[in-house]
Amino acid sequence: MVDLSNCYLENVSLHRVGNQNNGDTLELSKTEVDLDDPELKVLLHKFFLGSFNVSEWYQFHFSNGDLSLNPVYKFAKEIFYEQSSFHITSIHLAQHLFEKSVHPQIKAGDFFVARFSEIIFEGRAVQGIGLFKSEQKQSFIKTSEIKGGFTLNYDEGITPEKLDKGCLIVDLEEESGFKVLILDKSNRSGEARYWRDDFLMVQPKKDEYHFTKEFLTLTKDYVSNQLDKEFEVTKADQIDLLNRSVDFFKKKEKFVKEEFESEVLQDQGLITSFRTFDDAYRESKEMDAFTEFEISSVAVKKQSKVFKSILKLDKNFHIYIHGDKSLIERGVDADGRKFYKIYFTEESS
Numbered sequence: 001m002v003d004l005s006n007c008y009l010e011n012v013s014l015h016r017v018g019n020q021n022n023g024d025t026l027e028l029s030k031t032e033v034d035l036d037d038p039e040l041k042v043l044l045h046k047f048f049l050g051s052f053n054v055s056e057w058y059q060f061h062f063s064n065g066d067l068s069l070n071p072v073y074k075f076a077k078e079i080f081y082e083q084s085s086f087h088i089t090s091i092h093l094a095q096h097l098f099e100k101s102v103h104p105q106i107k108a109g110d111f112f113v114a115r116f117s118e119i120i121f122e123g124r125a126v127q128g129i130g131l132f133k134s135e136q137k138q139s140f141i142k143t144s145e146i147k148g149g150f151t152l153n154y155d156e157g158i159t160p161e162k163l164d165k166g167c168l169i170v171d172l173e174e175e176s177g178f179k180v181l182i183l184d185k186s187n188r189s190g191e192a193r194y195w196r197d198d199f200l201m202v203q204p205k206k207d208e209y210h211f212t213k214e215f216l217t218l219t220k221d222y223v224s225n226q227l228d229k230e231f232e233v234t235k236a237d238q239i240d241l242l243n244r245s246v247d248f249f250k251k252k253e254k255f256v257k258e259e260f261e262s263e264v265l266q267d268q269g270l271i272t273s274f275r276t277f278d279d280a281y282r283e284s285k286e287m288d289a290f291t292e293f294e295i296s297s298v299a300v301k302k303q304s305k306v307f308k309s310i311l312k313l314d315k316n317f318h319i320y321i322h323g324d325k326s327l328i329e330r331g332v333d334a335d336g337r338k339f340y341k342i343y344f345t346e347e348s349s
Contacts, residue, residue: 002170002181003120004049007128009041011083011115013090017133018108019101026098032087048114048130051163052181055298056209058202059177067177070201071096076129076169076178079115086115093131100198109135109164119170121179126171133165133195134158165195167202179205211290212249212299219245220303222277230273234330241265249300257291 012033018024035041060073067073075096078089090113097111114130137156144151166183173179180202184195196202204210223241227233244264249255261271282289328342 001055001121004052004116004168007045007049007116007119009035009045009048009114010117011035011086012044013087013113015090015094015111015113016108017094017097017101017111019104019106020098021102021104022108024108026094028091028094044114047158047163048112048132048166049168051166051183051185052168054181054183055296055302056181056213057205057207058180058182058200059173059205060180061177061201061203070177072131072167072169072200073177077174079129080127080171083115086113089113097133097199100194103194106194107135109133110158121170121172128171129169131167131169131200132163135164167195167200176205177202206288207296208294209296209299211293212255212296213303214287215255215290216245216249216300216303218278218281221281222274226273226277231270236328236330246300246304249295250297250304252295255293255295 012035014029014033016025016027018026020026035044060067060070060076062070062073072093075089075093078085093113094111110133112130112132112134114132116128116130118125119128120126137158139154139156142153142155144153163183164185166181168181170179170181180200182196182200182202184193220242223238223245227238227241241264245260248260248264252259261274265271265274279289281287330338331341332338
């Protein structure tokens with residue numbers, strides 16, 4: 001894991017990047033931001049890095065495999081190798097972002113480029129480069145003391161909790177595209193992906209976190225959207241299979257696909273169906289096939305939160321299924337009403 005808590009903010013440059021198709025302009029500063037005020041540095045540290053609680057690493061890439069053609073990768077190398085070029089390189093980064101800000105939904109914003117030292121990764125101190133964009137302004141009230149009382153006024157500015165887009169490039173694994181963390185709070189629609197795909201051009205690193213996340217996502221998709229198309233299963237059956245999948249990952253240190261199939265899927269017909277779905281899923285998403293990898297406990301913990309174990313019955317009942325599915329039975333009474341029969345040993349409030 002990476003430790004950002006005590007890293008040192010060395011340089012900051014600020015530019016204003018608009019959307020050229022909306023008639024906005026690119027406003028470039030001539031000098032770096034003055035960081036002499038220690039309280040300002042504390043606030044900037046919180047603003048830049050406080051939201052990076054993500055665990056998935058990315059890396060720069062380019063379509064033909066030539067990393068030197070990726071502008072942000074090239075500019076990051078320039079800053080790492082020649083720190084005196086920091087401000088002029090920040091201008092090049094702002095110009096590159098402006099070129100990519102063409103979708104009508106992209107908002108103008110303040111674009112910060114920062115350099116950090118003493119980022120700790122696995123006990124080693126390394127440099128980092130941060131690229132941050134703030135698109136939201138917040139109104140705030142200012143109070144001023146005057147003789148005999150106070151006056152109130154208001155202004156607009158950036159709050160440390162309102163970072164919209166961020167990227168932290170860590171000076172490690174340069175040959176494969178550096179280690180990169182990204183943040184995009186508005187990345188919920190196609191036009192928002194310009195930050196990750198068009199500007200940064202990054203892709204997930206193929207490590208244990210990525211493999212664990214991808215396989216659990218694939219499994220959830222299969223159980224939720226494909227299983228009941230091929231087999232007669234209840235919602236309780238689906239929840240049980242999701243629970244067993246997560247339990248498998250929680251108990252194991254290494255994933256072996258054959259073990260997963262025999263211990264979780266168990267039935268040969270189900271195994272065949274899952275393999276067919278797996279092949280089609282990976283082909284449609286252009287994903288690599290993998291049968292063994294080290295399991296990331298961080299990814300398991302994060303992904304297990306979206307594995308729903310709640311059986312919803314009309315608007316009257318929610319049943320949480322966490323364990324032995326044999327303790328719950330589904331049936332229909334003589335009047336045609338559906339029911340679940342639940343067995344238990346102890347009752348608690």
